[in-house]
Amino acid sequence: NAGVTQTPKFQVLKTGQSMTLQCAQDMNHEYMSWYRQDPGMGLRLIHYSVGAGITDQGEVPNGYNVSRSTTEDFPLRLLSAAPSQTSVYFCASSRLGDGDNEQFFGPGTRLTVL
């Protein structure tokens, strides 16, 4: 199993540009989520999904869109990048509903918005 994979590893954008961060998992997990990690702020939930076709907002959703057309993939779209979106982004996945919802994280995408 590859686990949770994320691409790209690094990205530099200019203000106003759009891009998509990719996330995929091969563990057949129902739950997938996106976090951003900033110094002193810890991990903050952006969006999450409990299954294909179902998404919901987390703590800091503004400026980001998600979709979940398959169980495996959960891309995060930045609509119009702003310097405040400079951060490290992590995707995570887990099972749901059977008592074992161990979270598995991807390696992260380090994004800089100029």
Next chain:
Amino acid sequence: KQEVTQIPAALSVPEGENLVLNCSFTDSAIYNLQWFRQDPGKGLTSLLLIQSSQREQTSGRLNASLDKSSGRSTLYIAASQPGDSATYLCAVLGSQMNRDDKIIFGKGTRLHILP
């Protein structure tokens, strides 16, 4: 609202010592609790998951305990090594079935093992 606290924020200990990292939470109605390590510039690596019905879990030199009634979990590291240097995070896991029952992370303890 669930809050998760990890104290201290940073810790340095000589190699070979046993050590304990602390995690406290305000609401005892948790689903599970998970410990992670994070190396600089890397993602989170799962160390141990303690389900709410369990009191502890062990993996190698690591032992995690859970006391829901007092709102505490500890991660015990035996015979510490320089390779154990990392940031250790705990997370209180909700069932994830609705918006109000998700995952709350502590801000971590940055551990440095002195050779």
